[in-house]
Structure formats: C-alpha cells, structure tokens
Amino acid sequence: MALSKEELVEFIYDMVLKAQGKKQLKAMDLQKAVLKAHPDQDKTMVKFAIKELIDTGRCVYTYFGGSFVEIPHEEGAAKH
C-alpha cells in the first residue's frame, strides 16, 4: 500500500539513517527501495519526499565520485 507523504518522508529518512557509515545511497537507490517495499507508490512523491528532507536540513547531498543523500555530518576533508 502506498505511503502518505509524511510516512514516505520518514521511511526514506530511516533508510538513510540506517545506511549512514555503511553504504552511501543515491536518490535512485532510495526510489528503488521504496518501490520494492511499496510497488504502488508514486515515483514523483519519492522525489519530493527527498526534496523535503534536503530542504529541512535533515539530509544533505554529498559528492564522493557521485552524488549521494546522507545524514549531515562533519566534513571529513575540511580541517577543523
């Protein structure tokens, strides 16, 4: 069954949180995982759920040879 917008945002956030430090997930990885668990989910809703996570600062885009969605963390490359 398709998730509501709020449920979808939390579903994706949990995936990113669980993967943190273990696997970097691309936006498309998240979409595929959502559709696997909820085949009738609208793809566009997934895109906008990721957008909401980014816009609210709960997740950030990172670039390490490709663009990933991650939980905000300390910049490893920067000197602090």
Next chain:
Amino acid sequence: MSDTPLLDQLESGPWPSFVKDLKRVAARKPAAKDLLKQLDRSYKDKITHWKHGGIVGVLGYGSGIIGRYSDLPDEFPGVEHFHTIRVNQPSGWFYTTQALRDLCDIWDRHGSSILNVHGSTGDMIFLGTTTDELEPTFAELTAKGWDLGGSGSAMRTPSCCVGKARCEYSCYDTMDFCYEMTQEFQFDMHRPSFPYKFKIKCSGCPNDCVAAVARADLSVIGVWKDDIRIDQAAVAAYHAGEIKPRGGGSPYAKLDVKADVTDLCPTACMSFDGKKLAIDNKNCNHCMHCISLMPQALRVGTDTGATLLLGSHAPILEGAQMSWVIVPFTEMEPPYDNIKELIANIHEWWSENGKNRERVGELMLRLGMRNFFKSVGLEPPSQTVRTPRANPFFFWHAEDFEAEAAGRKYIKI
C-alpha cells in the same frame, strides 16, 4: 628567494601568463597568494594537493557547489577551503556589461576574485571561496537573478551556440531551446538523482560550434531536410576571386571551387563545370564544408529542424565515444513537448538500468540499441545504423518469427 620559483619561469615566455594575473590578484587577496604557493609546491612534488568533493553546498541544492580543500592547510591557510561555484550562464553566453560588473562585484566580496569564463559545461565558474561564504554568495546571486548550474550526478547546465542571434546557418533557435530545457529540468539540475552526469548541448547547424556531438549526452544539432540554396552568380564570383573564401576568415585570397569545394565533398555529391555548381542533395551528408567555404553562394535549406544524438562521453579506459543518432530529424517548435517527453523517457530508462557512474551512452552500448529504442518508445530509423552493411549477423527474436507468420516482414519495435 621567491616563494614560487617554478611558477616564475612561466612568466618569462612571450605569451600571456596566468601566473602574472594571479600575482596581481594576490596583491589584494591572500587566497590567490596561497594558491600560487600551493601550485608551485605541486610542481615540485609532482602531485596535486587538492582534495575534491564532500558535503558543502547551499541549502536545498545538491549541485552547483564543488567542494575543494587543500591537503596542506597549515602551510597554505588561504586555500584551506577553496570551493568552486558554478553560475548558470545565459543562453549563448550573452551578458550585459552591467551583469558582468554585478557578478564580478559579488565575487570580489565573497571569493578569491578568480573566474573561469567559462567552464566546459558552459557555466561561469567562480574559483575559490570558503564554506562560510557560500550561502551569502548564493543569496547575492539569486537577488540579481542568477542561479547555480549543475554538478555531480545531475542534469548539467544546458548550453548552446549563439544560434539565430548571430548566425545565419542556425537551423533552429538554439537559445530558446536551451532556455526551455534549462527551465524544464530545474529539479533534476539542482537535485542530483541520476546514475551520473547528463549534458545537453545545442548547436544550430552541423558546424557544431559547441562540439555537442563530442561532449553532450544529448546532442541537438540543427539540420535541414530540403536542398542547399545556391546563388550561381556568387559561386562564379568566388571562382573568379571576387569574394574571399570563408567570409574572409581564410588565409587564401581565391577559391578554386573544384579543388577546394567539390573535390573535397565527402560524399562526392557536388560537381562544378567551371560555370555552374550542381548538388545531388539526396546524397549530401550535411557536413557544411561547402557552405562554410562559400557562405555568400550557398545557404542551408529552408525546411529546418534538428537531429538528436545520444551518448557522447570520454571514459579514460575505453576512449571517447561520439553521440549516436537517435532521431534523424525533428521539427523544433516551442514548447518542444515531444523532445521534453523523449528526454524524460531517456532519464527514466537510464535511472532504472544504469549503474553508479555509468553515462547514458555506456548504458546504450551495454544493453544495445534495440533495448533503448523499445524502452524509450522511439522507432528505429535506418540512420541509427552506425556502420551499415558491416555486420553479417542478425539476431532473431521469437517475436520476429511470430511477426513473419502473421504476414509482416519485420516486427514493429
């Protein structure tokens, strides 16, 4: 002794030196001084001292900021952070002097003052600022109507030649099309969600001034369907040396129409008897050689549009791949809904099947053109055959036999 002895040597030649320019900037920007010192150190160590990537960006965007850090921050604190900002260029790179002043003032206030006009994707590149200055720079840019361009695994900023604004060869309005695509794919440009980068480049004619065929995942190259227009009197004038070839842009004063034009036609579809030029237009491959040599005598046809090609990229191991024709001819009428739909279908197919860091051209080769055409809903025209009559093998599918039994010679893909 100088801090940059190796770089100093680059100032000694007769050519303009970027070192001289950077030293001028270094007089007012400490970052530029450390930039020079770190580069000199790299020349000595024969290794880069830059680290690339990371999490820097502006809120809401996953593109447009490229993180860059020095791996020797204690020695070169001015370039401890030296991030790049890509600013979405206007179509055709037309700026007013006021717009350029605005951009330079913003960058003087918030960054190193060093610009790259323009990067290979087409954006104006602001080189070198700190993490703290990213949001203020972005705020000032947007207040003046600018936006960031694409970077990372995203739609990159579409770019185009000057098109109809300054070129009579242009077979469609490249600037309008480029602008439309930039607006249409804003979401994908600022929020990376593709397996890798995706570039659209738009050239108005086969001269391909933005090198779309070699540099873009989707190359949109203007072309005509009807006959090349000929002004025989002007051909005679070229032959007599009354008009200089290439609009005067050639070292040669006089054109030998037979030797320089018709004999060099790649498909040998032209002939010149000393008085009259004839073109067998059916065999013309639109290379533009003749038109570029005699622009006052020959003009592109009037039934114009564009050819769409897909897949150019230059991977290090496999070597460069040029774009491959997927749509031989399409009308280029705003709002270009057919092309927007096709691009969306290509994105869908690529995102569904592509591996991490696999360009759409690599996927096309890996899964094959048949799979591509079926998936994006295109007919496979004969122009997509890269090397006609060169492959003795044909792989029949079960559907082909079923189609034959049903009385059709070929299946409809």
